[in-house]
Amino acid sequence: MHAGPATRAIAAALAVLAVVVAARLPRFGTPLGVDEGGMTLVGVDWIETFTRATQHGWVYGPNWLDRPPLLVGLYGVSDLLGGAAGVRVLGVLAATLVALFTAHVASQLAGRGAWWPTALCTGLAVSAPALHGDTTAGELLAAVPASASIAVMATWLARDSDRRRRVSARGWWLVAGMLAAAAVLVKQSAIDAFAAGGALLVATMLLRGNRPDRSPRARAVLAVRAGAWFTIAAIATVALVVATMSRGSATLHDAWYALLGFRMDVLHALQAQSTGPTGRIGRLVPPAMASGIAFAIVAVPFALRRATLGPTGMRGAALLAGWFAGASIGLAGGGYYWSHYLIQLVPPAGAALGIAIAARPKLRVLAVATAVLLTMVQVAGATSRHHAVEQARAMSGDQQRVLAVGEFIRRNSEPDDRVAVIYARANIPYYAQRDSATPFGWSSMYRTMPQAHEAMVTALSGPDRAAWVVLWQKPTSFHQDSDHRVRDALDSGYRDVARICGVRVLARTDTALPVLWLPASQCPQEGPLQVAPGPVAVVRASREP
Numbered sequence: 001m002h003a004g005p006a007t008r009a010i011a012a013a014l015a016v017l018a019v020v021v022a023a024r025l026p027r028f029g030t031p032l033g034v035d036e037g038g039m040t041l042v043g044v045d046w047i048e049t050f051t052r053a054t055q056h057g058w059v060y061g062p063n064w065l066d067r068p069p070l071l072v073g074l075y076g077v078s079d080l081l082g083g084a085a086g087v088r089v090l091g092v093l094a095a096t097l098v099a100l101f102t103a104h105v106a107s108q109l110a111g112r113g114a115w116w117p118t119a120l121c122t123g124l125a126v127s128a129p130a131l132h133g134d135t136t137a138g139e140l141l142a143a144v145p146a147s148a149s150i151a152v153m154a155t156w157l158a159r160d161s162d163r164r165r166r167v168s169a170r171g172w173w174l175v176a177g178m179l180a181a182a183a184v185l186v187k188q189s190a191i192d193a194f195a196a197g198g199a200l201l202v203a204t205m206l207l208r209g210n211r212p213d214r215s216p217r218a219r220a221v222l223a224v225r226a227g228a229w230f231t232i233a234a235i236a237t238v239a240l241v242v243a244t245m246s247r248g249s250a251t252l253h254d255a256w257y258a259l260l261g262f263r264m265d266v267l268h269a270l271q272a273q274s275t276g277p278t279g280r281i282g283r284l285v286p287p288a289m290a291s292g293i294a295f296a297i298v299a300v301p302f303a304l305r306r307a308t309l310g311p312t313g314m315r316g317a318a319l320l321a322g323w324f325a326g327a328s329i330g331l332a333g334g335g336y337y338w339s340h341y342l343i344q345l346v347p348p349a350g351a352a353l354g355i356a357i358a359a360r361p362k363l364r365v366l367a368v369a370t371a372v373l374l375t376m377v378q379v380a381g382a383t384s385r386h387h388a389v390e391q392a393r394a395m396s397g398d399q400q401r402v403l404a405v406g407e408f409i410r411r412n413s414e415p416d417d418r419v420a421v422i423y424a425r426a427n428i429p430y431y432a433q434r435d436s437a438t439p440f441g442w443s444s445m446y447r448t449m450p451q452a453h454e455a456m457v458t459a460l461s462g463p464d465r466a467a468w469v470v471l472w473q474k475p476t477s478f479h480q481d482s483d484h485r486v487r488d489a490l491d492s493g494y495r496d497v498a499r500i501c502g503v504r505v506l507a508r509t510d511t512a513l514p515v516l517w518l519p520a521s522q523c524p525q526e527g528p529l530q531v532a533p534g535p536v537a538v539v540r541a542s543r544e545p
Contacts (some may be wrong), residue, residue, distance in 0.1 A: 104155070204315060
């Protein structure tokens, strides 16, 4: 008895899910990173602001953030549903969906033989540790609606290329436009679907392809109508979400500056305060090689040629070329060029590699065998490290310090205490389970916005000042505190309490701390935890509360 199409599709999706889970399992239990933890905290606060109808002066309730609203909302909902594990599960689901959508695009452009190589290569690459792909990066979450939009376009293209069918463009391009807009509302740089759609529409207008029955005028009318539906849907989606984003006391101008204007200011600040673009781009070379994305990119020209021979012809090649071009432009506009930026290139490069492999049956077998082998290695690594992922040696130095500092503050503070981190380690308040004393949690804000420094001075001054201060950086870092107001506020209102994993932790001078609970989290490479001299009892915690 043969399985039906639905059964085969479900089995294929479960197989891809298993590959993604195996690739991401070794780091599933590690703490949330700076962006993950910081944006999760912002997301939770923002959701609470909506539910309580609380008014604040910032874009996301009590916090200021330059990330789009769908990203912040996804982090917040995931944390409310499952805490840090919920954020990790979100990453697993996103990686699986990206692999499935990308494989669908490849199969529409080059035939069914491209599905499995593309799905396996993409699922492994978006989970590659070299790209921090085994975390829940914003680029990964944005790739879901972007690849879904392109999958919708590819499906329409495959049907439109069949002269036996009459396909209306309206429904397909409306959905594609909504998904494309959703992608940039997760990550501003996720313009992949816009570039791919534009390339496809231009090709539809200019090329006869495998539809010689269409006149130039008919092709132009089709392209213009499809583009109009796409644009209308995208604009409506963005307008609706941004209007919702500015529902609180923040103005529409505040929302647009957070999404667009701030990014331009950051690029100018980086030019003046950091290394040049060439030096920053150089950071991408080692992870591109280690993850295999550099080798997948080599397959793009061959895949474009192969796509021209497929069922969608030159228009399919144009779609793939536009996809890759859009991802490349989005990556180039990032500014900092961290390794996780490369995740944006994985779907188009994965589709290209899958199409190239499908053209060579022997390579297809080799690709599947390699994916199985890599999955087995990941499973073995996950099994051997199952009991180690929570231990210090399984974490990076920054993660160890964040956990230890966060636990120390959580154990020794009151629930309504606020913590100020100088200047930026956005996941410390998350693991301390305390509110941040300032709306600004990232160094880029202090580099760019004068009001961020003013907010820090205010948070450290007066009777309502923050209860705790974490000196992650010096007060003069990022060209800050030239007037010494932060330093003076620390000297006059705070005292050293402990040095946790090499990080100074201060408390208000008017706060009594008769007992200090030291964290169970350890940082072996930083030496023993140190407590400032004073009449306090010190208790070492044996485990997490």
